Amino acid sequence: MPLTQQQVTEYHDNGFLLMESLLGPAEVRLLTEAFERDCAVTGPHLVTEDGGSRVRAVYASHHRQREYRDLLRDPRILPAVRQLLPEDVYVYQFKINAKPAFGGDRWAWHQDYLAWRIADGLPAPRQVNIGVFLDDVTEFNGPVIFLPGSHRDGLVHRERRAGAKSAQHLDPDDISLTPEQLATLVDRHGMTSPKGPAGSVVLFSPEIVHGSAPNMSPWDRRLLIATYNACANPPRPQHEPRPEYVVCRDTAPLRTRARHFSDALGTVAS
Ligand code: HL5
Ligand code: SIN
Ligand code: MN
Numbered sequence: 001m002p003l004t005q006q007q008v009t010e011y012h013d014n015g016f017l018l019m020e021s022l023l024g025p026a027e028v029r030l031l032t033e034a035f036e037r038d039c040a041v042t043g044p045h046l047v048t049e050d051g052g053s054r055v056r057a058v059y060a061s062h063h064r065q066r067e068y069r070d071l072l073r074d075p076r077i078l079p080a081v082r083q084l085l086p087e088d089v090y091v092y093q094f095k096i097n098a099k100p101a102f103g104g105d106r107w108a109w110h111q112d113y114l115a116w117r118i119a120d121g122l123p124a125p126r127q128v129n130i131g132v133f134l135d136d137v138t139e140f141n142g143p144v145i146f147l148p149g150s151h152r153d154g155l156v157h158r159e160r161r162a163g164a165k166s167a168q169h170l171d172p173d174d175i176s177l178t179p180e181q182l183a184t185l186v187d188r189h190g191m192t193s194p195k196g197p198a199g200s201v202v203l204f205s206p207e208i209v210h211g212s213a214p215n216m217s218p219w220d221r222r223l224l225i226a227t228y229n230a231c232a233n234p235p236r237p238q239h240e241p242r243p244e245y246v247v248c249r250d251t252a253p254l255r256t257r258a259r260h261f262s263d264a265l266g267t268v269a270s
Pocket of ligand 1: 169
């Protein structure tokens with residue numbers, strides 16, 4: 001059991017939990033190299049920053065890069081997810097938000113589950129997100145900001161804005177909270193941003209209110225976000241299902257690997 005009872009309680013109270021330096025530097029290198037390779041694969045899964053050719057987000061890299069596929073079943077990660085969501089799980093969505101140095105854009109204030117309920121008819125918020133820091137995350141390079149405990153209020157609102165940025169993936173701008181809603185929630189919950197070295201992992205609830213500021217620093221802030229969903233809670237789309245790169249189709253239960261994801265690659269976990 002990777003998490004203590006105290007950590008499990010902390011996750012349920014706050015809506016997130018930071019595991020600092022869970023992965024070692026050599027493992028982070030494997031993951032960033034896989035990201036570089038994956039950015040060379042063109043297609044609709046590659047989302048660019050507004051008005052530019054720089055990468056904003058890449059979806060479904062775990063379908064193309066073995067390091068990511070294995071990481072999702074790593075014995076340090078999957079059992080921790082299962083402690084927080086004690087049922088069979090599969091990976092519903094995988095993305096890497098690049099937030100590049102010198103201008104990576106913001107991610108507006110939102111709740112993930114609203115996006116998935118609207119776009120995919122996901123019946124219940126029975127998900128756990130993992131955020132894997134591919135770079136050191138500091139106060140300077142646009143860390144994710146959480147409103148701790150805000151997941152316990154349920155969905156703050158239920159609509160998508162008109163004029164969505166993309167029909168396929170929802171940008172948080174399309175479902176963002178109003179300034180009034182945010183101000184009220186911040187009064188109640190405050191704000192916090194987990195920071196730490198590359199290789200740290202933050203687990204967070206699909207209902208927690210979160211967002212992040214632009215990155216005007218000289219340091220990238222690449223963040224891998226994978227969403228595990230309960231196998232018994234598959235989406236029920238009202239219309240045409242979204243593409244497989246946004247909503248993974250394989251709902252078979254994930255089994256934990258015996259070894260660290262890096263072991264199969266001949267690298268000693270450090
Ligand atoms: N981009 C995701 C999707 O499913 C939704 C966002 O952080 C999750 C809001 O399209
Ligand atoms: C997100 O919530 O998907 C984006 C958060 C971030 O990358 O800062
Ligand atoms: Mn989000």
